[in-house]
Amino acid sequence: MTGMEPTPATALDLSARLSWRVAKNALMTALMVLAFLVVAVPLVAILWSVIGKGMSTAFAGFPDFFIKEIPVVSRRPGPGMGPAILGTLMVTGAATLLAVPIGILGAVYLHEYGVTSKFARLVRFMAMVMTGVPSIVMGLFVYIVWTLRTGYSAFGGALALACLMLPVVIGSTEQMLKLVPAHLREAAYALGASKSRTIMTVVLPAALPGIVSGSLLAIARAAGETAPLLFALGAATAYNPHLFDGASTALSVQIFANANTSFVGSQERAWGAALTLVFLTFFITLVARIFTSRLALKR
Amino acid sequence: MNPAPAPAASPPAPVRSRLSFPTDPAPVRATDAAPVVFDLQALEVYYGSFRAVRDVTMQIRKNEITAFIGPSGCGKTTVLRCLNRMHDVIPGARVRGTAMYHGIDLYGPDVSATEVRRHVGMVFQKPNPFPKSIYDNIAFGPRVNGVKDKKRLDEIVEKSLRGAALWDEVKDRLQHSALGISGGQQQRLCIARTIAVEPEVVLMDEPCSALDPIATTRIEDLMRELKSRFTIVIVTHNMQQAARVSDRTAFFTVELDSANDQRTGILVEYDRTSKMFANPSDERTENYMTGRFG
Numbered sequence: 001m002t003g004m005e006p007t008p009a010t011a012l013d014l015s016a017r018l019s020w021r022v023a024k025n026a027l028m029t030a031l032m033v034l035a036f037l038v039v040a041v042p043l044v045a046i047l048w049s050v051i052g053k054g055m056s057t058a059f060a061g062f063p064d065f066f067i068k069e070i071p072v073v074s075r076r077p078g079p080g081m082g083p084a085i086l087g088t089l090m091v092t093g094a095a096t097l098l099a100v101p102i103g104i105l106g107a108v109y110l111h112e113y114g115v116t117s118k119f120a121r122l123v124r125f126m127a128m129v130m131t132g133v134p135s136i137v138m139g140l141f142v143y144i145v146w147t148l149r150t151g152y153s154a155f156g157g158a159l160a161l162a163c164l165m166l167p168v169v170i171g172s173t174e175q176m177l178k179l180v181p182a183h184l185r186e187a188a189y190a191l192g193a194s195k196s197r198t199i200m201t202v203v204l205p206a207a208l209p210g211i212v213s214g215s216l217l218a219i220a221r222a223a224g225e226t227a228p229l230l231f232a233l234g235a236a237t238a239y240n241p242h243l244f245d246g247a248s249t250a251l252s253v254q255i256f257a258n259a260n261t262s263f264v265g266s267q268e269r270a271w272g273a274a275l276t277l278v279f280l281t282f283f284i285t286l287v288a289r290i291f292t293s294r295l296a297l298k299r
Numbered sequence: 300m301n302p303a304p305a306p307a308a309s310p311p312a313p314v315r316s317r318l319s320f321p322t323d324p325a326p327v328r329a330t331d332a333a334p335v336v337f338d339l340q341a342l343e344v345y346y347g348s349f350r351a352v353r354d355v356t357m358q359i360r361k362n363e364i365t366a367f368i369g370p371s372g373c374g375k376t377t378v379l380r381c382l383n384r385m386h387d388v389i390p391g392a393r394v395r396g397t398a399m400y401h402g403i404d405l406y407g408p409d410v411s412a413t414e415v416r417r418h419v420g421m422v423f424q425k426p427n428p429f430p431k432s433i434y435d436n437i438a439f440g441p442r443v444n445g446v447k448d449k450k451r452l453d454e455i456v457e458k459s460l461r462g463a464a465l466w467d468e469v470k471d472r473l474q475h476s477a478l479g480i481s482g483g484q485q486q487r488l489c490i491a492r493t494i495a496v497e498p499e500v501v502l503m504d505e506p507c508s509a510l511d512p513i514a515t516t517r518i519e520d521l522m523r524e525l526k527s528r529f530t531i532v533i534v535t536h537n538m539q540q541a542a543r544v545s546d547r548t549a550f551f552t553v554e555l556d557s558a559n560d561q562r563t564g565i566l567v568e569y570d571r572t573s574k575m576f577a578n579p580s581d582e583r584t585e586n587y588m589t590g591r592f593g
Contacts, residue, residue: 183427187489189388191440191496192417201439206430 047278054275057268065272070237070249074258077265081273083239087154087250088280091233092223094158094243095165100215103169104204110170111177112199130167138163139228152234152247160228165218172214176207209292216288220281226252251277333360336500336530337382341396344377344386350556351377352564355396357549361499364522364531366541366572369551369587374564375534378551379502381405382532383419384412417444420493424505426485428477428492433469436477436488440496455495462528463491464521483514490521494529501525503533507540519544538588541572548575550584 016022058065061079068080106123114120142160180203188198234247251273258270335358342355352374359365367375384405386392398405405415428436437456446452460466465487469480477488486506493501507515522531522544535541541548549569553562568581579585
């Protein structure tokens with residue numbers, strides 16, 4: 001038979017068929033959603049309680065809470081947390097100015113110059129060790145080395161925070177430098193640029209968004225640290241704009257101190273301070289994102 | 300290493316960190332008397348203990364296009380990178396033998412790699428513009444050399460882009476990112492960036508291998524135009540490109556060293572392109588040209 005036999009007309013079925021593969025897919029999707037909820041629920045719960053409990057205190061008679069000094073007699077209710085806000089900003093700002101430039105330069109040395117030399121390996125190891133030092137131990141160290149000699153000051157707190165931030169900045173910057181492709185460096189060398197010039201004008205600008213976001217992560221973490229500041233700052237209730245002179249305070253320390261009392265007034269202030277600190281961290285992260293995305297767009 | 304002075308010029312002054320070399324003594328003639336730019340004698344390159352290429356003896360002449368061809372792994376790129384000291388960035392890379400540039404030993408103790416690279420530029424296989432604007436890419440080299448005047452930089456940028464046949468296409472978007480143009484345009488941008496510092500020599504490492512045929516043709520045309528101003532050395536996998544473009548061709552191949560089971564590149568034959576392709580002296584060259592081995 002040379003003619004073509006017509007095939008019986010069976011309808012082509014492309015619809016999804018019930019099988020173990022489909023069920024497994026659905027199960028995995030459900031598990032992933034569940035995992036997301038497990039992560040998201042505590043986060044939302046924290047924000048909910050902080051905002052719920054702190055909103056009334058923080059915004060009563062706005063902007064009193066953010067400007068008025070801390071009541072010296074802690075059982076008195078009422079605002080404010082002004083000195084603590086200034087203290088957090090000063091201490092975190094000073095710590096950033098100390099840790100970020102040193103951290104970036106250190107990472108540049110580790111990745112571009114030292115690489116595998118003995119000294120570079122030692123520095124890398126020490127930075128790794130530093131990430132593991134408990135923050136309270138860092139605070140005690142600064143207490144012995146600085147505060148006992150010069151008394152309470154915001155700078156002592158900044159020193160302790162800088163020690164905590166430094167290994168994070170070094171680590172994340174080195175990772176970002178590794179990501180800059182070798183062919184960019186080669187292109188610069190081929191044009192007669194020296195090594196330092198290449199690093200300053202090609203490598204660092206190319207790695208900048210990553211370096212910035214790594215540093216901001218370190219800053220956001222430092223802003224919320226309590227233990228290292230306990231010993232270094234003292235307990236100021238009035239405004240102290242001097243960095244090196246006189247006791248200061250910070251939001252994290254105030255939250256600790258006020259929440260520990262049994263007075264409703266102090267506890268309310270603690271919630272207000274908690275809300276302020278959350279806002280502050282959120283604001284820093286937002287600025288970081290905008291800055292990074294603007295740099296990325298320019299590419 | 301004795302610097303070999305060109306006959307009509309005085310021996311070069313001892314170098315500290317600036318290369319100085321005699322100005323061109325005689326006009327270029329059509330025969331083999333074009334002045335020698337690079338003089339390689341028994342050049343060998345080691346990566347650690349691995350000898351990548353050996354016994355390279357050749358002379359590269361001014362205002363000519365010299366092509367290095369050969370199968371993969373034969374050391375063409377290795378030899379090319381010797382000419383501008385790019386091996387310095389690779390730890391464990393060593394060079395033996397001599398590589399003379401206008402009579403100065405490139406690997407001599409007083410010679411600075413950075414200075415060498417201002418005279419010998421390089422264009423890489425994959426276009427690698429900086430993540431900056433087109434203007435800043437071209438101005439990078441002159442700025443490194445100390446040019447700060449905006450007007451002068453503008454002139455250099457325009458001249459280089461015209462020289463690379465790219466000016467008309469990008470003159471309205473000089474401040475845009477260099478990463479936003481096509482691959483062929485990016486490679487021409489890299490060429491413009493290299494000629495912006497006005498080197499004497501432009502090395503090209505397989506410049507067209509990442510490009511489509513039309514972009515390749517444009518770059519080959521560009522090479523012919525640039526020949527009058529620069530000395531060009533090009534590594535290429537594409538024999539036909541070497542035949543189309545170059546004045547002289549060097550054929551490299553890989554030899555298996557039975558003593559230590561290493562594959563080392565060697566220079567087989569080096570001659571005028573017309574002779575290499577029509578009537579090569581060495582059998583290995585002929586085998587490669589006729590496709591008996593890849």
